[in-house]
Amino acid sequence: MERGEYPGAKNMFGGMMAYCPAPEELVPGFWDQAPWERAVIKRVLSVAGEGSSTSLVFQAHSDSTLRPAGAGSTSDRTLTAFTLFRPFFDRWYAEQAVARGVTLLTSCRADGLVIRDGMVRGIRISGDSVEAPLVIACDGTLSFLAQEAGLHTGFRPDQVALGVRALYHLTEEEINERFGLLGREGATQEFLGCTEGIRGGGFIYTQTETLSVGLVLHLDSIKSRSIPPYELLERFVASSQVASLLRGARLMEYSAHLLPEAGMRVVPKLCAAGLLVAGDAAGFCYTNGLTQEGMNLAMTSGLIAAQAGAAALAEGDFSARKLARYREKLKKSFVLRDLATFSRAIDFLHHDRLFAVYPRVVSALMEDLYRSDGTPKEKIGKLGRRAIKDEVTMRQLLADLFQGGRAFLW
Amino acid sequence: MVVDELFDLVSYRIYPEPHIRLNPDVCQSCTHRVCTFACPARCYIWSEERDRVEFAYEACLECGTCLLLCDRGALDWHYPLGGYGVRFRLT
Numbered sequence: 001m002e003r004g005e006y007p008g009a010k011n012m013f014g015g016m017m018a019y020c021p022a023p024e025e026l027v028p029g030f031w032d033q034a035p036w037e038r039a040v041i042k043r044v045l046s047v048a049g050e051g052s053s054t055s056l057v058f059q060a061h062s063d064s065t066l067r068p069a070g071a072g073s074t075s076d077r078t079l080t081a082f083t084l085f086r087p088f089f090d091r092w093y094a095e096q097a098v099a100r101g102v103t104l105l106t107s108c109r110a111d112g113l114v115i116r117d118g119m120v121r122g123i124r125i126s127g128d129s130v131e132a133p134l135v136i137a138c139d140g141t142l143s144f145l146a147q148e149a150g151l152h153t154g155f156r157p158d159q160v161a162l163g164v165r166a167l168y169h170l171t172e173e174e175i176n177e178r179f180g181l182l183g184r185e186g187a188t189q190e191f192l193g194c195t196e197g198i199r200g201g202g203f204i205y206t207q208t209e210t211l212s213v214g215l216v217l218h219l220d221s222i223k224s225r226s227i228p229p230y231e232l233l234e235r236f237v238a239s240s241q242v243a244s245l246l247r248g249a250r251l252m253e254y255s256a257h258l259l260p261e262a263g264m265r266v267v268p269k270l271c272a273a274g275l276l277v278a279g280d281a282a283g284f285c286y287t288n289g290l291t292q293e294g295m296n297l298a299m300t301s302g303l304i305a306a307q308a309g310a311a312a313l314a315e316g317d318f319s320a321r322k323l324a325r326y327r328e329k330l331k332k333s334f335v336l337r338d339l340a341t342f343s344r345a346i347d348f349l350h351h352d353r354l355f356a357v358y359p360r361v362v363s364a365l366m367e368d369l370y371r372s373d374g375t376p377k378e379k380i381g382k383l384g385r386r387a388i389k390d391e392v393t394m395r396q397l398l399a400d401l402f403q404g405g406r407a408f409l410w
Numbered sequence: 411m412v413v414d415e416l417f418d419l420v421s422y423r424i425y426p427e428p429h430i431r432l433n434p435d436v437c438q439s440c441t442h443r444v445c446t447f448a449c450p451a452r453c454y455i456w457s458e459e460r461d462r463v464e465f466a467y468e469a470c471l472e473c474g475t476c477l478l479l480c481d482r483g484a485l486d487w488h489y490p491l492g493g494y495g496v497r498f499r500l501t
Contacts, residue, residue, distance in 0.1 A: 003489060003492045003493075004492075004493070004497065005423070005493050005497055008498065009496075009497045009498055010472065010495075010496065010497075010498065011498065011501075012498055012501045085500045085501065086498065086501060087498055087499055087500060087501065088500075106492075106493070107492040107493025108492045108493075109489055109490075109491055109492035125492070126491060126492070140474075141474060142474045142477065142478075154478075155478065156478070157478050157479055160478060162448075162450060162473065162475050164450045165501065166411065166416060167500055167501060210500065212501075219448070219475060219478060219479060222447075222448045222479075223442070223444045223448060223479055226444075226447055227447070228447045228448070228450075228452070229448070229450045230413050230416055230450060230452065231413060233416075234411055234412070234413050234416075237411045238411070251411055251415055251416070251419060252419060252500065253419050253420065253421075253498070253499060253500050253501055254416040254417065254419055254420055255420070255471060255496075255498055255501040256450035256451065256471040256473045256475075257471075257473050258473050258474050258475065258478070
């Protein structure tokens with residue numbers, strides 16, 4: 001059931017999804033056939049201060065088997081992520097399901113649940129209903145269906161981020177040249193310190209002939225800073241570090257979407273009699289500090305939900321107790337395990353300092369480190385102490401390092 | 411890039427009835443008017459002249475920002491009827 005005219009019409013994400021083995025179980029050779037744009041082999045994290053930025057670059061070597069040679073490559077993909085367009089990818093994926101006997105209803109909005117005798121029996125659509133022994137709610141961050149079933153009270157602004165994204169056209173050669181890529185290799189670049197104090201970050205993802213440029217911003221932080229997201233995006237696009245990559249590019253599309261950011265703590269109850277919740281609706285989204293994952297968690301949770309549903313169908317029992325095996329399986333899979341591993345990240349990522357003060361400190365330190373002005377040099381520790389002076393106390397810095405460490409390091 | 415260009419490039423199939431309705435009385439008593447700057451599609455504009463929030467549902471990107479940030483319960487919020495509203499082409 002899809003409320004858009006076609007699968008993907010309503011779906012928006014940053015542009016990159018981590019390699020996900022789950023769909024290979026359903027469609028053999030999935031990633032050889034799926035319409036992805038580029039296989040990401042280069043990841044850049046840039047921390048931007050006022051006058052300079054500092055980047056960490058990861059790139060798989062050209063002679064490595066880690067490097068996917070292109071479409072049809074069978075090399076190791078576990079280090080790879082794919083950039084793709086949801087309207088193409090989702091549509092193609094749905095076609096695979098239809099070819100295997102699935103009935104797909106498009107332009108069909110779920111207005112609510114059909115609940116009888118304490119069990120979900122289907123969904124209501126305009127003036128009608130569709131009944132089924134099991135409903136899997138994949139209705140996004142707002143998940144009205146999970147709320148109606150009492151599994152969820154809805155996310156609060158401090159548990160959700162807004163993603164805004166502009167898509168720009170360039171030629172394939174221009175992109176390869178600007179990002180140092182060959183063929184269908186892709187790069188991603190993420191930015192910290194570009195959000196004018198709003199908690200969040202910026203990103204650029206390479207597709208074949210387009211760049212996705214956008215921002216992810218905590219909703220409560222947008223409110224407290226009172227900066228319109230599109231104005232921030234406009235300034236991000238115009239900033240020297242982004243503008244140089246976008247030279248001559250033509251704007252093609254704009255989109256926005258909410259994503260759950262609160263991790264483990266707000267994962268709703270995942271099942272009720274006749275109902276399972278998957279994807280963003282279940283809050284399956286997290287960051288390990290360097291990468292953000294969501295779409296792979298969504299696809300995997302969808303598969304596990306379907307398996308739990310198939311088992312329930314075989315036994316003819318869709319009670320909440322029976323369906324609870326969905327949660328048990330998720331707990332054993334990377335989906336809930338990763339969310340648990342990085343469950344402290346969200347507290348750490350709610351410090352405003354991380355998005356303005358520390359990027360400035362890093363820039364100041366790196367500028368001092370590389371400066372050559374004919375005066376005697378100092379060791380990095382002393383430069384560091386000077387960089388944090390007036391910005392943050394040593395005590396605060398240590399507390400933040402400890403909390404950041406607990407969130408991401410150990 | 412100019413902000414207006416962004417909005418001009420979004421494709422929609424517009425339903426004749428709004429899918430989100432505001433309660434103007436509740437909006438009138440709002441002091442933060444967060445919807446007027448947080449909505450990524452600039453659907454909510456404070457009109458000094460009319461002394462009220464003006465809302466244009468046609469440009470809605472269906473993200474839900476307004477729903478989560480409105481702490482007055484001023485919004486009767488639904489997704490557009492199936493097949494209507496924003497249609498992302500590439501994104």
